[in-house]
Amino acid sequence: MYDIEKTYKPRSISSLLDAMEETGQEGKIIAGGTDVVVKLRDGALTSKALIDISGLKEMQFIREIEGKVQIGAGTTFSDIEEHDLFDGRLKGLKEGAMEVGSPQIRNAGTLGGNICNASPAADTVPPLLALDTTVVLCSKKGLRSMKLEEFFLGKGKVDLVPGEFLYYIEFEQMTREQGLGFEKLGPRKALAISKICTAVFIDLDQDLMINNIRIANGSLGPNSLREREVENILKGEKLTEALKEKAQIKFKEVINRRLKGRRDVDFKEEAIRGIFREALEKSIERAMEKSKEGIQ
Amino acid sequence: MKTINLKINGRKRQIEIEENERLLDIIREGFHLTGTKEGCGEGECGACSVLLNGKLVNACMIMAFQAEDSEVITIEGLGENEKLDPIQQAFIDTGAVQCGFCTPGMVLSAKALLMKNPTPTKQEIRRGISGNLCRCTGYEKIVEAVELAAKRIAETD
Numbered sequence A: 001m002y003d004i005e006k007t008y009k010p011r012s013i014s015s016l017l018d019a020m021e022e023t024g025q026e027g028k029i030i031a032g033g034t035d036v037v038v039k040l041r042d043g044a045l046t047s048k049a050l051i052d053i054s055g056l057k058e059m060q061f062i063r064e065i066e067g068k069v070q071i072g073a074g075t076t077f078s079d080i081e082e083h084d085l086f087d088g089r090l091k092g093l094k095e096g097a098m099e100v101g102s103p104q105i106r107n108a109g110t111l112g113g114n115i116c117n118a119s120p121a122a123d124t125v126p127p128l129l130a131l132d133t134t135v136v137l138c139s140k141k142g143l144r145s146m147k148l149e150e151f152f153l154g155k156g157k158v159d160l161v162p163g164e165f166l167y168y169i170e171f172e173q174m175t176r177e178q179g180l181g182f183e184k185l186g187p188r189k190a191l192a193i194s195k196i197c198t199a200v201f202i203d204l205d206q207d208l209m210i211n212n213i214r215i216a217n218g219s220l221g222p223n224s225l226r227e228r229e230v231e232n233i234l235k236g237e238k239l240t241e242a243l244k245e246k247a248q249i250k251f252k253e254v255i256n257r258r259l260k261g262r263r264d265v266d267f268k269e270e271a272i273r274g275i276f277r278e279a280l281e282k283s284i285e286r287a288m289e290k291s292k293e294g295i296q
Numbered sequence B: 001m002k003t004i005n006l007k008i009n010g011r012k013r014q015i016e017i018e019e020n021e022r023l024l025d026i027i028r029e030g031f032h033l034t035g036t037k038e039g040c041g042e043g044e045c046g047a048c049s050v051l052l053n054g055k056l057v058n059a060c061m062i063m064a065f066q067a068e069d070s071e072v073i074t075i076e077g078l079g080e081n082e083k084l085d086p087i088q089q090a091f092i093d094t095g096a097v098q099c100g101f102c103t104p105g106m107v108l109s110a111k112a113l114l115m116k117n118p119t120p121t122k123q124e125i126r127r128g129i130s131g132n133l134c135r136c137t138g139y140e141k142i143v144e145a146v147e148l149a150a151k152r153i154a155e156t157d
């Protein structure tokens, strides 16, 4: 059984930093509790102090600044689901957020928790990886930023130093000709194994040249991953049916290699080809929504 | 030990909590509001659903200290005096209650859904109660009950 001795409910970032300093290694940040409480109860977490950020308004925002979209780490999945910024080209992120658990979990669970617990089943992480997201970390020394991809150290670890927390994430606002697609293997109940999902970001010009593409998977390895081998087949090429098929074959090959020896490999391989195709088609469709400006 | 203030079912209350306690523990044992149930204790069943600052959450996933200065509504907070909430009444009239263990959570999920979306489709209702498990009814009656409640609420407004 867990044994919490101290609790903190900071009302500002500076008192959050003070609480983190005071508790040091014993302190654990808690927001929606969807992960932390479960881990405390099953003994996976032995923190003696909890610091609650669920009431910290300074960490709950979705905003656009100088061509970038910034989302506070304390933003819940429901906040993302309800924000119209994610209705158009960026819909892939909303689709990822909406796949997380139940309404209760979406109301409590936060983007920051989803990232920092580095859960392989986190559904917002693949879209964020496909968006080439940057994480902004905060400590008493100031802000530090790095690519989300580098923030993951594997085995559920993230690159936070003591006294540092994830403040917000940011990525480039979508331009015309760009789109984000997301697809997961469903329905949820049929998925005892694990949740598989794929996100695709595409930048496609009017002549169907793929200027840029980023593909990220969830639950197909120890961490969510960018699939660069597949990206390389598509990047700089003209989008044709043959090319899509070539990419699908590559995708299958990559997954097969990664999952070698796992019992569910056949199932996953077929399934993943299908969801990759779906995510790709969605990204293309959204990139081609020329009628509307920007991200709308 | 720590003392926190919060508003529960419309009343301002002060309560002593243990650092280890969850919101669910103080609702049931501190305030003796036993309509909120503990099923799985790990966020899977929704039996412990409450409204926290107007949002549906699982009280087994939230630590008690986190609820400081918040507003909590449990199943006991629905309806007025002797009159049931239209959702509760619809559950009874439709026969959506069997053993009743899931019912408080279901009703609160329905409440949260109808506050946001007063005219949900069947599919939206299913999505709205997707975090609540029921071992008895097969959900059909529950969906019907929520539809009926939505209809009655629309008629009285």
Ligand code: FES
Residues within 6 Å of the ligand: B037, B038, B039, B040, B041, B042, B043, B044, B045, B046, B047, B048, B049, B058, B059, B060, B061
């Ligand atoms: S008891 Fe809280 S979700 Fe089951």
Ligand code: FES
Residues within 6 Å of the ligand: B096, B097, B098, B099, B100, B101, B102, B103, B133, B134, B135, B136, B137
């Ligand atoms: S009525 Fe028995 S669990 Fe739902």
